[in-house]
Amino acid sequence: MIEIIRSGATLERARVALFDFDGTISLIRAGWVEVMVPMMVETLLELKTGESEAELRAIVEEFVARLTGKQTMYQMVALAEEVEKRGGTALEPLAYKKRYLELLWRRIEHRVEELRRGDAAPEKYLVPGARGLLEALRERGFRMYLASGTDHDYMAEEARLLDVKRYFDGGVHGALDDYKSFSKAILIQRIIHSAEAQGNELLGFGDGYVEIENVKQVGGVAVGVATAEPECRVVDEWKRKRLIGVGADYIIPNFVEHERLLELLFDDARATTA
Numbered sequence: 001m002i003e004i005i006r007s008g009a010t011l012e013r014a015r016v017a018l019f020d021f022d023g024t025i026s027l028i029r030a031g032w033v034e035v036m037v038p039m040m041v042e043t044l045l046e047l048k049t050g051e052s053e054a055e056l057r058a059i060v061e062e063f064v065a066r067l068t069g070k071q072t073m074y075q076m077v078a079l080a081e082e083v084e085k086r087g088g089t090a091l092e093p094l095a096y097k098k099r100y101l102e103l104l105w106r107r108i109e110h111r112v113e114e115l116r117r118g119d120a121a122p123e124k125y126l127v128p129g130a131r132g133l134l135e136a137l138r139e140r141g142f143r144m145y146l147a148s149g150t151d152h153d154y155m156a157e158e159a160r161l162l163d164v165k166r167y168f169d170g171g172v173h174g175a176l177d178d179y180k181s182f183s184k185a186i187l188i189q190r191i192i193h194s195a196e197a198q199g200n201e202l203l204g205f206g207d208g209y210v211e212i213e214n215v216k217q218v219g220g221v222a223v224g225v226a227t228a229e230p231e232c233r234v235v236d237e238w239k240r241k242r243l244i245g246v247g248a249d250y251i252i253p254n255f256v257e258h259e260r261l262l263e264l265l266f267d268d269a270r271a272t273t274a
Contacts, residue, residue, distance in 0.1 A: 001253060001257070002252055002257055002261055002264065003240075004249075005244055005250060006249040009250070009265075010221070011201065011203050012267055013200075013201050014142070014197075014201050014265075015142065015143060015196070016143050016145065016191055016196060017143075017144045017145070017202075017205065018144075018147060018202060018203070018205070018215065019145065019168075019204075020069060020148065020206035020211045021146055021147070021148035021158075021172075021174075022148060023207040023227050023229060024127065024205055024206050024207045024225045025146070025159075025162070025164060026125060026127070026158055026159070026162055026164075027127060028112065028125045028161075028162070029108055029150070030229040030230040031230070032107075035100065035104045035107055036064060036100055036104075037057065037060050039099065040060045040064070040096075041053060041056050043079065043096070044056045044079075044086065047086045047087070047088045049086045059082065060079075060082075064078075065209070066209060067210070068149070068208040069149055069184065069206060070183065071149045071176075072101075072150065072175060073093055073094070074149075074179070076093035079093070080093050101151075112158070112161065115162070122163045122164075126162055127225065127227055127254050128254040128256050129254050130164070130254075131164070132255060133258035133261075133262075134164060134167040136259070136262055137262075140262075142203075143169055143196065143197075144168045144169060145168060145171060145172075145187065145191070146159060146164075146165075146171070146172040147172075147174075148172075148173070149174075149208075149210075151176075152172075152174030152175060152176060155174040156172050159172050173187055184211050184214050185217075188214055188218055192218065200218075200219040200220060201220075202218060202221075203215075203220060203221055203222075203265065204221070204222045204223065205222075205223045205225055206222070207224070207225045207226065207227050207239060207243075209243070209246055212224055212243050216246065216248075221249050221265065222247060222249055223248065224239070224240070224244065224248030224251045225252055225255075226240040226251050226252070227239070227253060228253060232253060232254045233253060233254065235252075235253045250265075
């Protein structure tokens, strides 16, 4: 299913595509929210402010969602700020991040090891239709970039295990220890300033608030991948509303209908009214 939010959003002159990784291409880290949010809620409950677990969960879910797509460290900075607001002594954000990654690894270790051993095909942990879309864009001559809020070394390894790293001739770009030195917005500006593409020649794909907003800010076309993980067969309504709210031109649950999507994006003669 392809939902057209802005009719006529086409990119006949598009030359560059920017992809988010987790939840857009990769399902290796599916369920990360169910790890991060409880960890943060537990941290705030320990302060014994009298707030209920439900109240704290609502606060945490809001800032985790708002910062999804940015480097993980920003969510940890937000947690530290919430601790300090309540009179607590916050740990360094890096310490919270380390705790989160240890918990997440317990959840996803078997997935990574399956891929390393060759016991699972990469498609098991790819959003359906992702490879077909990447192949089609490569055939059209696109230069493609992969960008993620996940630490660079982890996402580069996971992209290799999923056999998608080879499609991204623009490189794979993940979070750095100096988290303020890199972002998806910075990467987009590098692309534009290098004259590789103008903003209106940029095509973006993502399941998070940040990458969609960044692409739209420079005049590109953005496809909101509202994946309901891990099956990714239907649209996640919560994601859909947020992605539309920051300007997504199209909403899809996966890339199964990538041929039809490309017809719409490039105004191919064979495209018909959806």
